[in-house]
Amino acid sequence: MLYNITAATGNLGVKIVEEALKYIEPNNLVLTVRNPDKAAHFKQMGIGIKQANYRSEQALTAAFSGSDILIYIPSLTFPSVARIMEFENAIVAAEKTGIKQFIFIGFMADHGNNPFKMSPFFGYVQRRLASGTVPYTYIRNGMYSDPLPPYLPELARWGKILYPVADQKISFISRKDLAKAIVQIAIKESLHGKEYTLTGPKAWSMAELAELMSRISGSSIIYDPLTTEQFAELYDEPKGFGPVLVSLYEAAAKGLMGEVTEDFERITGEKAEDLSIYMEREYRGLS
Numbered sequence: 153m154l155y156n157i158t159a160a161t162g163n164l165g166v167k168i169v170e171e172a173l174k175y176i177e178p179n180n181l182v183l184t185v186r187n188p189d190k191a192a193h194f195k196q197m198g199i200g201i202k203q204a205n206y207r208s209e210q211a212l213t214a215a216f217s218g219s220d221i222l223i224y225i226p227s228l229t230f231p232s233v234a235r236i237m238e239f240e241n242a243i244v245a246a247e248k249t250g251i252k253q254f255i256f257i258g259f260m261a262d263h264g265n266n267p268f269k270m271s272p273f274f275g276y277v278q279r280r281l282a283s284g285t286v287p288y289t290y291i292r293n294g295m296y297s298d299p300l301p302p303y304l305p306e307l308a309r310w311g312k313i314l315y316p317v318a319d320q321k322i323s324f325i326s327r328k329d330l331a332k333a334i335v336q337i338a339i340k341e342s343l344h345g346k347e348y349t350l351t352g353p354k355a356w357s358m359a360e361l362a363e364l365m366s367r368i369s370g371s372s373i374i375y376d377p378l379t380t381e382q383f384a385e386l387y388d389e390p391k392g393f394g395p396v397l398v399s400l401y402e403a404a405a406k407g408l409m410g411e412v413t414e415d416f417e418r419i420t421g422e423k424a425e426d427l428s429i430y431m432e433r434e435y436r437g438l439s
């Protein structure tokens with residue numbers, strides 16, 4: 153069985169490759185990457201490296217050729233129409249090369265009424281997969297915990313959590329845990345063909361998050377949200393991205409980012425790491 157992982161040079165992709173190596177021989181792994189230089193260390197381990205930009209159906213077809221199981225991690229390309237074309241190239245390449253299982257790595261913010269400005273992409277993906285001929289698994293990742301530890305010093309300086317989500321909750325999961333579940337799905341045929349929502353064990357209100365952040369940083373942090381306009385202006389980096397970023401918190405304010413499921417435990421046989429344990433370890437590791 154030949155496994156192919158796309159975007160394997162990204163933060164999530166690297167974690168998936170590292171996890172996959174616990175179960176799959178390097179010569180049964182292929183990485184489809186935009187920039188092979190970034191995958192040089194994996195090449196040295198005997199993993200196959202294929203170069204392909206998502207913009208080229210031809211390059212993707214060459215890269216997927218001979219593979220059985222594909223783990224497709226989308227780019228962060230915005231707007232959705234551009235990312236849809238990237239995905240379209242990949243799904244056509246998967247059809248042409250007879251991929252046996254297309255494992256799509258998505259995001260929780262895919263609801264039909266989700267205001268997240270990157271959400272339209274996921275609407276297309278779902279319909280395209282459902283109406284196509286390639287067998288597939290659809291994975292909805294929860295919000296990454298990973299950006300929180302490096303963000304904590306800034307939060308401590310503010311003394312505030314600023315997310316404009318009112319009294320709603322967000323569930324977080326680390327990329328490492330996501331990789332654990334995704335690799336199990338890839339290697340176990342019995343898990344193929346379904347939809348999964350990968351989340352941490354609980355959703356956090358911002359008041360609870362502020363308490364946790366206070367405890368870990370040793371400074372007082374309260375929940376004092378900005379308005380959506382203020383938040384978009386403060387985090388408008390790169391210029392113009394603020395409204396896109398804040399639309400994710402508008403989704404959270406509608407209660408759409410707090411889903412908690414047992415999928416992770418069902419897949420891996422263990423609970424995803426609680427945010428408090430994750431934060432404690434990672435924050436100490438930073439200082």
Ligand SMILES: NC(=O)c1ccc[n+]([C@@H]2O[C@H](COP(=O)([O-])OP(=O)(O)OC[C@H]3O[C@@H](n4cnc5c(N)ncnc54)[C@H](OP(=O)(O)O)[C@@H]3O)[C@@H](O)[C@H]2O)c1
Nearest residue numbers: 159161162163164165186187205206226227293294295296
């Ligand atoms: N759950 C969450 O909270 C959350 C948050 C942010 C993003 N996401 C989603 O998670 C996924 C990836 O996350 P990540 O943390 O791994 O992001 P990342 O570290 O920014 O990695 C992005 C990857 O996509 C590759 N890529 C970008 N444009 C490409 C193109 N045109 N052709 C081929 N490859 C391309 C990059 O290649 P290079 O190495 O060559 O640049 C890189 O490997 C994305 O689908 C994103 O939408 C989820």
